[in-house]
Every structure is written in structure tokens, then in C-alpha cells.
Amino acid sequence: MKYLDEYRDAALAQQLTREIHRVTTRPWTLMEICGGQTHAIVKFGLDELLPEQITLIHGPGCPVCVTPVGIIDQALEIAARPGVIFTSFGDMLRVPGSRADLLSVKARGADVRIVYSPLDAVKLAAQNPAKEVVFFGVGFETTAPATALAVYRAAQQELKNFSMLISHVLVPPAMESLLSSPNCRVQGFLAAGHVCAVMGFEEYVPVAKKFHVPIVVTGFEPLDILQGVWMAVQQLESGRAEVENQYTRAVRSDGNQMARQMMMEVFQVVPRQWRGIGEIPRSGLGLREGYQAFDAAIKFGVIGRRVEESPECRxxxxxxxxxxxxxxxxxxxxxxxxxxxxxxxxxxxxxxxxxxxxxxxxx
Amino acid sequence: MDLFCPIPISQYPHVLLAHGGGGKLMRDLIGGMFLAAFQNPLLETQHDSAVAELAEKKIAFTTDSYVVRPLFFPGGDIGSMAVHGTVNDLAMAGARPVYLSSAFVIEEGLPMETLWRIVRSMAGAAKKCGVQIITGDTKVVDRGKGDGVFINTAGIGVVEHAQTVAPQNVCPGDRILLNGDLGRHGMAIMAVREGLQFESRIESDSAPVHETVLELLRAGVQIHCLRDLTRGGLTSALNEISAAAGLTLLVEETAIPVREDVHAACEILGLDVFQVACEGRFAAFIPERDAPHALAIMQKVSKDACLIGQVLPPLPRRSEAKAGPNFNPSPNVILKSAIGARRILDMPTGEQLPRIC
Structure with a gap:
């Protein structure tokens, strides 16, 4: 398939692997930010192709994973209310809150629906004026523009029965938080290509400089990741700490201006709780004042519950x-x-x- | 087949609870619709059981229930699927399908015309497969308590050969053959259900496969095992065989045919095509010496039939030091990925959920 097979070419992968082996002289630890990259690495066995000196550790870039239990519980509470159609991306449905998950609330009779776009939820609200339609707005900068657009459209259409439970998070503050930890082992990053397709990569320059870490904006296919590793290792070997762009076919330095404008129209930067990590200042997005009528947490009065994680889960x-x-x-x-x-x-x-x-x- | 609808539609355009109530309306429905469509002497006795004679002593017997939304999808419908699915289950035991039963659980209010389309489709599929529907049952449930119609079919097939086709017969060295491309049924359903639009229409692969299997048997091919790929797709089928046989299976990603539009749809939705359901595909476990012959026969039916891998001896456990205490030793299906690395092909947990980004 075009745009896919050429990035999974076995011969080119071998060639890149040899090149990585050639330039690596010391042990290095890299973190890929995004869960999509983690899956590609493990699925294609890319880490097994790398020299033993290179360790890949897996970053926090999984929107489902970092959504706090407290917010899942809020979602469960709202979804269980009569007259509510609760809409979500598919993979939030199996995530456990403190007592249940959305799939089991659905099994008990709640109207929980998978949508592929937040705009589908807006459509549902327009079609079901007697129901309250709630969308579970989670994700990084990747999904935020679409969520923002949905709120913007709902406002334009003056929909009173549409709201969002929002748990959007931002990548750069999480990277800074990781790098500030005394236990941090990360020496270089593969930044998430699709996040940068929206945001560009200018905001990573101060991070690279402050912590002296190379950051390579990287795609998701095997050759993307191998090339990203190769670029990061070359920087480390030569003592550089710059922001470089491997994913040039999708990412420009200033990202997608229209998407960013839409985000800024609807959202403001807020502190955010990360599951398993804790609160990180200025690491999330919340609705701006003019859009707070669309805040499901306020509308349904489910604010501010904090829940303990399972002590066995690391x-x-x-x-x-x-x-x-x-x-x-x-x-x-x-x-x-x-x-x-x-x-x-x-x-x-x-x-x-x-x-x-x-x-x-x-x- | 062009049957004119014998139900007085002007009188009962929709199925009523009374159509399952055991009275006159039910008799009208059975006589006017089911007997008319499935017509054969055994069914027409209208006894509590059909009584039939079989020439062979060895029979295969199976049952399956069909629940699908939407009832009609590109490339098929619940009626033809209910015939193909059970025929294919019989074929997986190397049996020639002969008789089916069909039990309908109909939701009150289902348009009679819809039921008629489904019944006609079943009759057409049964005729094409050379099977007779010789007994049945009809129930009607309250509106809102069913999804239009659920169908159960049981099937009887005759085993006309001396081979034992079963997972326990799979041996190290066996070749794994596949009779066509993967994932079309699941993606066809998903596209309709979720209103997804692609440039090309993806049609279900729903089809009977027994003729291919019987052809392999007639040609004297030794068959160790057959498994049709339904829910859970190739991944579930291979894991089930691996667990039952206690052997490792190795398959090559690049050898497994997937149509480009199906592949693209899966990539967009974040679904694993190897876990997507098929309705006309099976994997055959054939001894190495017979594999080329078997493949040639399968390719006469579908040019996409191919060799996808082989059966290995069970792998020794990785040393405790390297694996750690938490590595699970069973079952064992290994996929050689497109770029040459190896990974496991794990059983899906439940339904696949489309991912966020």
C-alpha cells in the first residue's frame, strides 16, 4: 500500500540498522514519547535489531493511559445517568475506573456509543434534542483540534444538549517533568510525529537546550523509527542536543496553523493530573471561559473527586x-x-x- | 430463483407476536414462507422431527447461531451466512454437508418483506451448497428484545473418507495453507455499521468452502486439520490449533494476502487485520509432501490461496534468567514481520476497539 509499504521495506531497514550499529560507540538510552511508536517498536521487533548499547524506554504518550482514574469515574457517573448518550473513542471503553469501566456501565443499560470523530457526537446532539450528549475529550495535541472544533460547532449551532468531559494533555510539560526527576535515565527523545504535525516543533527547542537532550521528531513506521534512532544517536555521539525533524513528510516547524488557532480559540492551558504520575503544572487543556457551558463536569456536577490507584499497579x-x-x-x-x-x-x-x-x- | 411472496403482505406487513404463537398465523407463516422457500419432502412431512436415512456410518454434526447487524451487508446477508457458516463448520471436519435445521428468533415488527428476503437468500444458499433444510422452529419476541432476527442452524454432514481431520493430528513440519485474502467480512460489516465510506466497496467474503475441501479429499491429499476463520480471524484460529496441538506455529506476514482497501481501512481504524472476522476462509494443515498438490487445488478456486507458514516443534522455554518469572509459556503462534523480526500473534481479548489516534 502506498505510503505504508515503502516505510516497512526489509532491505532498507537492514541498511539503517547497520548504519546505527556503525555510529554507536557507547551506551545510550532513548525514550519514544508516543504509545503508537512503542507498539510499532514491539510489533515489528525493532528494538531487537538495535545494538545492545541502545536502550529504548517507553514514554507516557498514551492518552488512554494517562487519563486519571478520577476522570474515568466521572465519565462512568455521567454515562449512567438517564437521558444521557455518552460518546467516546473506542479504546476508552475498557479502561478501568475505580470500580467499573464504560463497557460494563453500557452492559447495565447506559447508552454508551463509540464515535470516530467528536463531530459525530455534535451531530448526535442535534439529532437527539431530548437527550444530553456528552463526548469524552481525551488525548494529546493530536486529538485536541478535533475536540475544539466540535465545541466550536456546538456553540455556533447553539446546542444546549451537548457537552464534553475533557482530559486533554500536552507533551512538552510532561517531558520537562520527566527530565526534572532525579531518576531520569533519558538521554534523548523520539518526539511524537503526529503531535508535532499539529503543534510544530519550535516549543521543543527550549527543552532540548535546557536539559541538553537531543529531540528527534519521529514518525510511526519501522523505517521512521529506525531513522529517528539513527539521528538521535548521531547527535548523542557528537555531543549535540538539537531538535531535528525525521518526519518531514508530515511535520512543519510551525505545525498546522489552522488547527492550533482552533485549539487556542476554545481551550486554555491548565494544570492536569496524570494517571500514575501526578499533577503536572500547565500540562493540560481546559475550556476557556466563553465555552464553559460545554463543560460536562460542571453541567453534571461531578467535579474534583480524587481516587487512589491500585497499589499493585506500577x-x-x-x-x-x-x-x-x-x-x-x-x-x-x-x-x-x-x-x-x-x-x-x-x-x-x-x-x-x-x-x-x-x-x-x-x- | 424468483419466488413470488405468498404471504398476504397487505394483511400482515410486519411480523406479529402471534406469528410465533402456535396458532393459525404461525401455520400460515411456516407454510407460506418456510415450506415454500425450502421445499423438500422431509420438511414437508411437518413432523416434530425430520427422519432421514444416511448411507455412511460416520456423520459430522454441528450448530451455530447467527447474530449480525445490519441484516444485509455488501456481499451477503444473515440468511446466506447462516447456511454458509454451518456448511463450513461441517466442511472443517472433512464432511459433505447434507442436512440443515433452521430456527428463527424474530423480533416483533420485523417487516415481512425483510424476512422473506432472508428466507429466500437461505434457500438460494442451501441450493447452491447442495444441502436441504429439513426441520426448523419459529419464535417471535417482543419488539426491542431482538435485533430484527436471529437464526440458528444445525447441520449434519457425512464423512466419506477414512482420515481423521482434527487439531490433535497436526504435526511438526506441516504446512499451513490459507484459501484466500483476509478481513473482508469484518470490514464490510464495520463499514456499513459505522457509516464509513471508502473509495471502493468492501464486500464480505461469505461463501461456502466445502467444495474445495471435498476436492482435496477426492484428490487423495492428506489433511491433518482444517479450521475456518470466523470471529477473531486468523489469530484466534491459529492460537486455538496451537493450544490444542501443543505445537508452535510460524507464519510469515508478507505471505498473508490482504486486499489493499481492507488493509487501508484497518490501518485507519487501528485494527489488526489478522483479528478481523472472515466468513469464507479456512486454514489447512497439510503434511509437507502433499502441500504443493493441495495448494494447486485451492488455487483453482481462489488465486489468492497461498502457503502462509508451517508447524514447528514446541519451543523450549526461554531460560528463567532471561525471561523473568512473568512470561507466559503457552500457546505459541509466531509471526515473522515484514521487516524480518519475530513476534507472537496473540489471541484477541474481546472485540477490537478502534483507537484514539
Whole structure:
């Protein structure tokens, strides 16, 4: 398939691998930010092609994984109310809150629906004026423009029965938080290509400078990731710490202006709780004053509940790259996709799920 | 087949609860619709059981229920699927399908015309497969308690050969053959259900496969095992065989045919095409020496039939030191990825959910 097969070419992958081996002289630890990249790495076995000196650790870039239990609980509470159509992206449905998940609330009679775009939820609201339609707005800068557009459209259409439960998060503050930790092992980053397709990469320049880490904006196909690793290792070997763009076919330095404008129209930067990590200042998006009528948490009065995580789940350490998923004592024993303790075991982008799916067997 | 609708539609344009109530309306429905469409002497006895004679001593017997929304989808409908699915289950035991039963659970209010289309489609599929529908049942449930119609079909097939076709017969060295491309049924349903539009129309692969299997048997091919790929797709089928046989299976990603539009739809939605349902595909486990012959026969039916991998001996466990205590040792399906690395092909958890980004 065009735009896919050429980035999965075995011969080119071998060639890039040889090149990475050639330039690597010392041990280096890189973090790929995005869960989509983690899955590609584990699915295609890319880490096995790399020199032993290179360690890839898996970052927090899984929107499902970092959404706090408290917000999942709010979602469950709203979804269970009579007269509510609760809409969400598919992979939020199996994420456990403190007592249940959206799929089990649905099984008990709640009207929970999967949508592919937040705009579909706006359409549903227009078609069902007697119902309250709520969309679960989660994700990084990747999904935020579409969520923003949905709120903007709902405002234009003066829909009174549409609202959003929002848990949007931002990548650069999370990177700074990781880098500020005394346990941080990360020496270089593969930044998430699609986040940068929206935001561009200018905001990463001060991070690279402040912490002296190379940051390579990287795509999601095997050759993208191998090339991203190669570029990061070259920087590390030569002592550079710059922002470079591997994903040039999708990312410009200033990103997608229209998408950014829409985000800024509807959202403002707010502090945000990250599941397994804690609160990070200025790391999330919330509705601006003019749009707060669309805030489902306010509308349904489900604000401010904080919930304890399962003490056995080490997903916080996994999300910060401090342990690998299989190093958690609960991995594949107490915690599996059928009975997850933490979100990274559920999401199709979660690191624990990737290890569970592709890595339980000897090779 | 062009049957004119014998139900007085002007009188009962929709199915009523009374059509399942055991009275005159039910008799009208059975006589006017089911007997007329499925016509054969065994059904027409209208006894509590059909009584039939079989020439062979060895029979295969199976049952399956069909629940699909929408009832009509590109490339098929619930009626033809209910025939093909059960015929294929019989074929997987190497049996020649002979008789089916059909039980309908109909939701009150289903348009009679819709039921008639489904029944006609079943009759057409049964005729094409060379099977007779010889007994049945009709129930009607309250509106809102069903999804239009649910169908159960049971099937009886005759085993006319001396081979044992079963997972336990799979041996190291067996070749794994596939009779066509993957994922079309699941994506066709998804496209309709979710209102997804692609440039090309993806049609279900729903089809009977028993003729291919019988042809393999007639040609003297030794068949160790057959498994049709329905829910859970190739991944579930291979994991089930691996677990039952206690052996490792190795398949090559690049050898597995997937149509470009199906592949693209899966990539867009973040679905794993190897887990997507098929309704006319099976994997065959054939000893190495017979594999080329078997493949040639399968390719006469579908040019996409191909060799996708082989059966290996069970792998030794990775040393405790390297694996850690948490690595699960069973089952064992390994996929050689497009870029040459190996990974496991794990059983899906439940339904696949489209991902966020």
C-alpha cells in the first residue's frame, strides 16, 4: 500500500540498522514519547535489531493511559445517568475506573456509543434534542483540534444538549517533568510525529537546550523509527542536543496553523493530573471561559473527586520509563488485558499491552 | 430463483407476536414462507422431527447461531451466512454437508418483506451448497428484545473418507495453507455499521468452502486439520490449533494476502487485520509432501490461496534468567514481520476497539 509499504521495506531497514550499529560507540538510552511508536517498536521487533548499547524506554504518550482514574469515574457517573448518550473513542471503553469501566456501565443499560470523530457526537446532539450528549475529550495535541472544533460547532449551532468531559494533555510539560526527576535515565527523545504535525516543533527547542537532550521528531513506521534512532544517536555521539525533524513528510516547524488557532480559540492551558504520575503544572487543556457551558463536569456536577490507584499497579513507573512493563510483578499474572489493573494494559497504545501482546514468548 | 411472496403482505406487513404463537398465523407463516422457500419432502412431512436415512456410518454434526447487524451487508446477508457458516463448520471436519435445521428468533415488527428476503437468500444458499433444510422452529419476541432476527442452524454432514481431520493430528513440519485474502467480512460489516465510506466497496467474503475441501479429499491429499476463520480471524484460529496441538506455529506476514482497501481501512481504524472476522476462509494443515498438490487445488478456486507458514516443534522455554518469572509459556503462534523480526500473534481479548489516534 502506498505510503505504508515503502516505510516497512526489509532491505532498507537492514541498511539503517547497520548504519546505527556503525555510529554507536557507547551506551545510550532513548525514550519514544508516543504509545503508537512503542507498539510499532514491539510489533515489528525493532528494538531487537538495535545494538545492545541502545536502550529504548517507553514514554507516557498514551492518552488512554494517562487519563486519571478520577476522570474515568466521572465519565462512568455521567454515562449512567438517564437521558444521557455518552460518546467516546473506542479504546476508552475498557479502561478501568475505580470500580467499573464504560463497557460494563453500557452492559447495565447506559447508552454508551463509540464515535470516530467528536463531530459525530455534535451531530448526535442535534439529532437527539431530548437527550444530553456528552463526548469524552481525551488525548494529546493530536486529538485536541478535533475536540475544539466540535465545541466550536456546538456553540455556533447553539446546542444546549451537548457537552464534553475533557482530559486533554500536552507533551512538552510532561517531558520537562520527566527530565526534572532525579531518576531520569533519558538521554534523548523520539518526539511524537503526529503531535508535532499539529503543534510544530519550535516549543521543543527550549527543552532540548535546557536539559541538553537531543529531540528527534519521529514518525510511526519501522523505517521512521529506525531513522529517528539513527539521528538521535548521531547527535548523542557528537555531543549535540538539537531538535531535528525525521518526519518531514508530515511535520512543519510551525505545525498546522489552522488547527492550533482552533485549539487556542476554545481551550486554555491548565494544570492536569496524570494517571500514575501526578499533577503536572500547565500540562493540560481546559475550556476557556466563553465555552464553559460545554463543560460536562460542571453541567453534571461531578467535579474534583480524587481516587487512589491500585497499589499493585506500577504503571506510573512504566509511564515515566523507569521500569519496563514486564518488570512489574503484576505483569501477565494479576494484570492482563482481560483483567487490567492499570490503563497501559488496556489501551491499544499502552506499553504494558504491547509487551503482553507481542512479547510473552521466547523468540 | 424468483419466488413470488405468498404471504398476504397487505394483511400482515410486519411480523406479529402471534406469528410465533402456535396458532393459525404461525401455520400460515411456516407454510407460506418456510415450506415454500425450502421445499423438500422431509420438511414437508411437518413432523416434530425430520427422519432421514444416511448411507455412511460416520456423520459430522454441528450448530451455530447467527447474530449480525445490519441484516444485509455488501456481499451477503444473515440468511446466506447462516447456511454458509454451518456448511463450513461441517466442511472443517472433512464432511459433505447434507442436512440443515433452521430456527428463527424474530423480533416483533420485523417487516415481512425483510424476512422473506432472508428466507429466500437461505434457500438460494442451501441450493447452491447442495444441502436441504429439513426441520426448523419459529419464535417471535417482543419488539426491542431482538435485533430484527436471529437464526440458528444445525447441520449434519457425512464423512466419506477414512482420515481423521482434527487439531490433535497436526504435526511438526506441516504446512499451513490459507484459501484466500483476509478481513473482508469484518470490514464490510464495520463499514456499513459505522457509516464509513471508502473509495471502493468492501464486500464480505461469505461463501461456502466445502467444495474445495471435498476436492482435496477426492484428490487423495492428506489433511491433518482444517479450521475456518470466523470471529477473531486468523489469530484466534491459529492460537486455538496451537493450544490444542501443543505445537508452535510460524507464519510469515508478507505471505498473508490482504486486499489493499481492507488493509487501508484497518490501518485507519487501528485494527489488526489478522483479528478481523472472515466468513469464507479456512486454514489447512497439510503434511509437507502433499502441500504443493493441495495448494494447486485451492488455487483453482481462489488465486489468492497461498502457503502462509508451517508447524514447528514446541519451543523450549526461554531460560528463567532471561525471561523473568512473568512470561507466559503457552500457546505459541509466531509471526515473522515484514521487516524480518519475530513476534507472537496473540489471541484477541474481546472485540477490537478502534483507537484514539
Amino acid at each position: 504503571s506510573g513507573l512504566v509511564l515515566q520509563g523507569q521500569i519496563k512493563p514486564h518488570e512489574c510483578p503484576a505483569f501477565a499474572t494479576k494484570c492482563a488485558p482481560e483483567h487490567p489493573l492499570g490503563a497501559p494494559m488496556v489501551s491499544s497504545e499502552g506499553a504494558c499491552a504491547a509487551y503482553y501482546r507481542y512479547r510473552r514468548q521466547p523468540n
